[in-house]
Amino acid sequence: MNYRLLISTSHETVDGLAMDADVLKAIEVSHLHEVAPESLRKLLAGAQCKDVPTRTVTHREGDRNPHLELILSGVVRVFVRAPDGRTLTIRYCRPGSLLGAGSLFAADFSLPASLQTLTATKLLSLLPENVHRSVNEDPKVALALLEELSERVLTFIYEIPDSAFASVRQRIARHMLDLASELAPEQVRVGQELNTELVVTASQSELAEAVGTAREVVVRILRELRHEGIVHTGRTGIVILDPARLVQETRWNIGS
Known part of the structure; x- marks a missing residue:
């Protein structure tokens, strides 16, 4: 999909969102890369870019707020913490990863792990209501999130032999x-x-x-x-x- 239709050679705004090179690059390597430009405009309407410093916990285990964030740059660590303070990393997320898809669709959601930036990180926060609307209107958006969630399930399953072998x-x-x-x-x-x-x-x-x-x-x-x-x-x-x-x-x- 040619997302250069969405941006100019410098910056173009979509409902206030600056579609810069970081956004373009992240979309192209994410599961959203097959979504049509018009659907993508609706999905990203009102989205906000935010710069997060190194070693910042952006979401904590037990949080119930729905969210969906696209990593534009940097690395995010997903981890759980034992009662004695020890931590176990479940996943490292790179640009193009979508964070929080499960929070939008799981009943009685409670975040099972915490998220922390490993480096200075730029995130694109999408509006949950726009995500739900886009999922209902465009099967390709629904498929993109289904692929993301399926990948996460496989990642967690692979984590067991990963740690062992x-x-x-x-x-x-x-x-x-x-x-x-x-x-x-x-x-x-x-x-x-x-x-x-x-x-x-x-x-x-x-x-x-x-x-x-x-x-x-x-x-x-x-x-x-x-x-x-x-x-x-x-x-x-x-x-x-x-x-x-x-x-x-x-x-x-x-x-x-």
């Missing part, structure tokens, strides 16, 4: 992302400035213990990641230079 490199990548995302902003200040880098402060021995391997294996894998430009190691810890590529490392299967 992932390689040591994949487990280390996931654990570093988890540790970096849980670091409180006040813990990453440099002088008076807020350091927005993703930093892992755990030692190599702690990483090895967490993923069930030897320290020597962690040293080798960190060396590989450093040579590939994904991380940098220094006195402050392990700095994740390319979160998107590290997220890709965590994928044991194509559905995650």
Whole structure:
């Protein structure tokens, strides 16, 4: 589908929404890519772009508010938290992912997990009433959301063997992302400035213990990641230079 009909070479507004390059690119890689331009205009009417800082929880477990958000840029982590404070990441979401589709259609909905930005993230928030109207009017919109929900179901099913059978490199990548995302902003200040880098402060021995391997294996894998430009190691810890590529490392299967 050619969505360039929706935008000019700079910006065009659709009911106040600036259809810039980020919106166009995200739509083209999302399940909405087959929706016709006119239906897309109706679906996006009144939608709002918002910039969300690093390590911000946008929705918390138990929230009941209906929402549908398209990730335009950045990475979002979906996680659950145990009573003792430990967390388990269920999913990492990249540009083109739709967040919250289940909240629009599940009866007595309660968000089963929390959402947190792993990097500075731009989201496009759609109006729930427009989504419902578009689903009723255009089967392709309904199909797009059905595909999104089906993908999420498969992702959660695959998460079980993913955790059990992932390689040591994949487990280390996931654990570093988890540790970096849980670091409180006040813990990453440099002088008076807020350091927005993703930093892992755990030692190599702690990483090895967490993923069930030897320290020597962690040293080798960190060396590989450093040579590939994904991380940098220094006195402050392990700095994740390319979160998107590290997220890709965590994928044991194509559905995650």
